[in-house]
Amino acid sequence: MLLAELVATSEEVAATRSRKAKVALLAGLLGRVEPDELEVVVSYLGGALRQRRTGLGWRGVSAPAPPAAEPSLSVLEVDEAFAAMALLSGSGSQGARRGAVADLFGRATAAEQAWLRAIVTGNLRQGALDAVTQEAVAQVADVPVTAVRRAAMLAGSTVDAARAAFEGEDALAAIGLEVGRPVMPMLASSAPDVAAAMAGLSPDGTTEVAVDAKLDGIRIQVHRDGDDVLVVTRSLDDITSRLPEVVAVARSLPASRFVLDGEALALTDDGRPMAFQDTASRTAQAEGVAITPHFFDVLHVDGRDLLDAPGHERLAALDALVPEPHRVRRLLTSDAAAADAFAAETVAAGHEGVVLKDLSAPYAAGRRGAAWVKVKPVHTLDLVVLAVEWGSGRRQGWLSNIHLGARDESSPTGFVMLGKTFKGMTDEMLAWQTERFLSLETHREGHVVHVRPEQVVEIAFDGLQRSTRYPGGLALRFARVVRYRDDKTPAEADTIETVRSLVTG
Numbered sequence: 001m002l003l004a005e006l007v008a009t010s011e012e013v014a015a016t017r018s019r020k021a022k023v024a025l026l027a028g029l030l031g032r033v034e035p036d037e038l039e040v041v042v043s044y045l046g047g048a049l050r051q052r053r054t055g056l057g058w059r060g061v062s063a064p065a066p067p068a069a070e071p072s073l074s075v076l077e078v079d080e081a082f083a084a085m086a087l088l089s090g091s092g093s094q095g096a097r098r099g100a101v102a103d104l105f106g107r108a109t110a111a112e113q114a115w116l117r118a119i120v121t122g123n124l125r126q127g128a129l130d131a132v133t134q135e136a137v138a139q140v141a142d143v144p145v146t147a148v149r150r151a152a153m154l155a156g157s158t159v160d161a162a163r164a165a166f167e168g169e170d171a172l173a174a175i176g177l178e179v180g181r182p183v184m185p186m187l188a189s190s191a192p193d194v195a196a197a198m199a200g201l202s203p204d205g206t207t208e209v210a211v212d213a214k215l216d217g218i219r220i221q222v223h224r225d226g227d228d229v230l231v232v233t234r235s236l237d238d239i240t241s242r243l244p245e246v247v248a249v250a251r252s253l254p255a256s257r258f259v260l261d262g263e264a265l266a267l268t269d270d271g272r273p274m275a276f277q278d279t280a281s282r283t284a285q286a287e288g289v290a291i292t293p294h295f296f297d298v299l300h301v302d303g304r305d306l307l308d309a310p311g312h313e314r315l316a317a318l319d320a321l322v323p324e325p326h327r328v329r330r331l332l333t334s335d336a337a338a339a340d341a342f343a344a345e346t347v348a349a350g351h352e353g354v355v356l357k358d359l360s361a362p363y364a365a366g367r368r369g370a371a372w373v374k375v376k377p378v379h380t381l382d383l384v385v386l387a388v389e390w391g392s393g394r395r396q397g398w399l400s401n402i403h404l405g406a407r408d409e410s411s412p413t414g415f416v417m418l419g420k421t422f423k424g425m426t427d428e429m430l431a432w433q434t435e436r437f438l439s440l441e442t443h444r445e446g447h448v449v450h451v452r453p454e455q456v457v458e459i460a461f462d463g464l465q466r467s468t469r470y471p472g473g474l475a476l477r478f479a480r481v482v483r484y485r486d487d488k489t490p491a492e493a494d495t496i497e498t499v500r501s502l503v504t505g
């Protein structure tokens with residue numbers, strides 16, 4: 001298959017809003033793929049190269065090479081070129097890599113060059129399209145989409161699920177939980193308050209639910225197989241070497257093969273949680289603060305798969321495996337007032353809120369479903385920084401006021417601006433963001449530095465107001481920065497639809 005075919009389909013997919021049309025376009029493309037091309041094509045549709053590291057960055061692919069007039073590159077040739085670049089190391093590798101890039105880009109048309117640049121820098125917009133790709137795979141391989149989705153979540157990869165799907169339904173069903181292979185984590189939906197969450201989970205007022213403390217640290221999934229321990233983040237990145245305390249706790253537990261889900265948290269000496277910013281920088285730099293794991297779910301223990309077991313069974317297994325100091329605080333109740341009191345206590349103890357959980361539900365890997373409902377007293381959105389303004393006065397020389405965007409599939413840039421803020425930034429954050437945003441700069445207009453939309457930021461706000469100033473027709477009131485979120489990609493930021501759903505009246 002020619003790369004040009006894939007690029008053209010990607011452009012068509014981006015240009016239509018209809019999910020059905022997107023699936024049909026992708027199915028058309030997948031129908032023309034040869035078996036040995038499948039993994040590469042599915043990986044590219046998901047916005048990723050197959051090589052995790054190529055040694056290439058933005059600068060490495062920004063130099064203009066004259067484009068080819070006619071398309072000739074095949075997807076396999078592109079994959080081979082990146083595989084060869086990934087192997088380069090040592091002296092002379094920089095020059096060799098430059099040569100390889102010039103070769104590859106010299107054979108690409110202008111449209112292909114733009115696509116190559118985007119995929120190398122992780123900027124392909126169809127990265128959000130994994131679910132649509134899974135649907136197309138199911139259609140072409142003639143297997144149920146639920147089976148493809150489940151396999152992708154359990155294998156942590158749509159590529160692996162696609163390969164199995166084309167081998168048939170049995171191969172797909174054979175993909176199960178494997179200790180040592182990360183699973184997409186279960187996600188939570190949200191409710192405005194505890195009463196609303198209880199009304200959803202216990203409509204008759206007599207069904208018991210679990211109310212967990214919501215700790216504000218870093219999501220961790222911990223796999224132990226004998227002496228081998230693997231710790232991954234929410235996006236399945238391996239952070240084992242950065243969290244020796246978590247590895248030690250995992251090795252101390254009374255079972256030799258298990259998978260645990262939880263949150264890693266830095267605690268001060270008096271047991272209060274430290275700000276997420278500090279937890280995150282601890283993982284980046286391994287300095288002084290002790291990090292402790294707090295687990296809230298278990299997916300496997302010594303040969304027993306628990307993914308499909310109801311919540312109360314998983315919690316019983318968790319309590320048997322993990323001693324109390326390493327478990328998240330939890331209340332089981334059917335009483336909304338008791339749940340509310342527990343939430344108030346939890347917030348008073350310095351935590352972020354609570355997560356209410358359906359005790360009859362299975363572990364829905366990779367899904368943001370109704371079985372887990374989070375309640376936080378302060379409303380926040382995860383937005384993407386589109387531009388930054390140079391500060392003045394005390395902030396002279398620093399990039400200060402950030403322009404905030406929500407995801408918007410219908411906008412040509414993929415984002416729509418909702419407002420600006422320079423509030424909530426510490427001096428450390430200002431220094432960090434100045435460097436960060438200069439590295440993402442695309443162009444300048446007066447004192448505004450426009451950046452590639454790659455940095456996600458969590459914003460707290462007091463409300464939304466209708467506004468003619470911004471194209472989305474909405475503006476945030478009293479927006480302030482809570483933290484930068486390096487554990488989320490722009491594809492995981494909040495959408496304009498989510499923002500609109502928060503407008504009352």
Ligand SMILES: Nc1ncnc2c1ncn2[C@@H]1O[C@H](COP(=O)(O)OP(=O)(O)OP(=O)(O)O)[C@@H](O)[C@H]1O
Binds near residue numbers: 214
């Ligand atoms: N007891 C708990 N149960 C489940 N998740 C918890 C718990 N304590 C903390 N968390 C964190 O809360 C998150 C659940 O919210 P959600 O699935 O919406 O993820 P998120 O988008 O990262 O949310 P947020 O920005 O609110 O942390 C989990 O990813 C996890 O990191």
